[in-house]
Amino acid sequence: EAELRWRHPLAGLLPPAEWPAPLPPALAERLLDRWLVEACTQFLRWGPRLDVREAATLWLALPAVWLEAPGLEAALERALTVSGLAPARLRLRLSPQPQGRHVLLPPVAQRLQARGCGLAAEGFGAGAASLAQLHELPVQA
Numbered sequence: 723e724a725e726l727r728w729r730h731p732l733a734g735l736l737p738p739a740e741w742p743a744p745l746p747p748a749l750a751e752r753l754l755d756r757w758l759v760e761a762c763t764q765f766l767r768w769g770p771r772l773d774v775r776e777a778a779t780l781w782l783a784l785p786a787v788w789l790e791a792p793g794l795e796a797a798l799e800r801a802l803t804v805s806g807l808a809p810a811r812l813r814l815r816l817s818p819q820p821q822g823r824h825v826l827l828p829p830v831a832q833r834l835q836a837r838g839c840g841l842a843a844e845g846f847g848a849g850a851a852s853l854a855q856l857h858e859l860p861v862q863a
């Protein structure tokens with residue numbers, strides 16, 4: 723699993739949800755692009771050394787801040803192309819958004835799934851998202 727962290731000089735390692743908001747859009751897109759390329763490339767490099775099967779999956783945690791980034795799809799496409807990682811070997815972890823009595827995946831997640839990336843829902847059972855709603859989502863995990 724790969725998760726982007728910021729090494730803050732006072733607060734230590736911070737996940738994207740705890741970064742100061744808002745990040746300038748250009749900076750956010752550069753960080754996202756660099757992280758995706760590095761994660762996909764490194765995953766393929768480590769495989770042979772870790773005796774990983776060809777079907778191993780790279781899990782990427784995508785907090786809402788990245789799902790809302792306008793360059794997410796282009797950055798992911800670039801990362802897959804540069805690294806050579808097949809979309810089917812990628813599983814994107816995200817938190818579905820409650821919408822009334824239902825939960826929905828963001829449209830960008832649905833497009834990435836159509837591209838061949840796997841989806842994993844997290845955060846169920848906390849807040850407004852109920853485990854009873856999990857069956858409504860087209861996720862693999």
